[in-house]
Amino acid sequence: QTLDLNGVLVRPGHLDRPAQEAMLADILRVQAEAQPFHPVTRWGKAMSVAMTSAGRFGWVSDRRGYRYEERHPSGLPWPPIPPSVLAVWDAVVPGARPPECCLVNLYREGARMGLHQDRDEADLSQPVVSISLGDEALFRVGGIERGGPTASLWLRSGDVAVIGGPARLVHHGIDRVRAGSSDLVPGGGRINLTLRVVT
Numbered sequence: 037q038t039l040d041l042n043g044v045l046v047r048p049g050h051l052d053r054p055a056q057e058a059m060l061a062d063i064l065r066v067q068a069e070a071q072p073f074h075p076v077t078r079w080g081k082a083m084s085v086a087m088t089s090a091g092r093f094g095w096v097s098d099r100r101g102y103r104y105e106e107r108h109p110s111g112l113p114w115p116p117i118p119p120s121v122l123a124v125w126d127a128v129v130p131g132a133r134p135p136e137c138c139l140v141n142l143y144r145e146g147a148r149m150g151l152h153q154d155r156d157e158a159d160l161s162q163p164v165v166s167i168s169l170g171d172e173a174l175f176r177v178g179g180i181e182r183g184g185p186t187a188s189l190w191l192r193s194g195d196v197a198v199i200g201g202p203a204r205l206v207h208h209g210i211d212r213v214r215a216g217s218s219d220l221v222p223g224g225g226r227i228n229l230t231l232r233v234v235t
């Protein structure tokens with residue numbers, strides 16, 4: 037089954053519980069090596085979502101603005117993207133270039149992400165793949181122009197979304213997370229992985 041939300045293709049339950057547990061264990065190792073941090077926007081406000089990355093490039097933001105960097109703010113290179121995560125990319129977007137970044141978004145209670153476009157990547161012909169783990173989240177998708185109508189969907193643990201083609205530039209965000217709706221993530225909350233080609 038595939039749901040189409042303004043061109044964002046959502047595959048509910050793509051990963052079964054054992055696959056989610058195995059991937060979570062891999063991501064907890066990534067987070068142990070590259071600690072999640074709250075990026076600060078260029079206006080000086082900390083984001084409610086905590087972030088880290090795996091792969092050659094990771095996403096960072098500070099007073100200088102946001103960009104992809106080859107190192108965590110600690111100065112260390114980002115850990116490699118776990119094979120369990122790469123396998124999802126190969127399964128859902130065969131033939132795409134290999135992902136260069138796995139952005140790891142951690143939503144603890146109350147975290148959200150406002151409507152935005154992802155346009156910091158150089159090759160917008162390449163898709164983005166999103167994997168949801170843990171608590172359910174209300175995902176909102178608009179159009180390419182800002183201010184248009186939006187559609188919403190609850191993303192659940194194990195859901196995979198593929199964003200490519202014309203949908204690559206749609207506005208999207210996370211309005212809220214349903215605390216306690218999953219017991220997957222230790223300490224509670226939601227983890228979203230986005231795989232991206234950056235260069």
Ligand code: MD3
Pocket residue numbers: 044139141149153154164165166173197199203204205206207208209210228230
């Ligand atoms: C549509 N993350 O990291 S994932 C992000 O759940 C981001 O953490 C959200 O938006 C999250 O930038 C949504 C689904 C998603 C990811 C990337 C997209 C939808 C997208 C890129 C373009 C269009």
Ligand code: FE
Pocket residue numbers: 152153154208
């Ligand atoms: Fe995004």
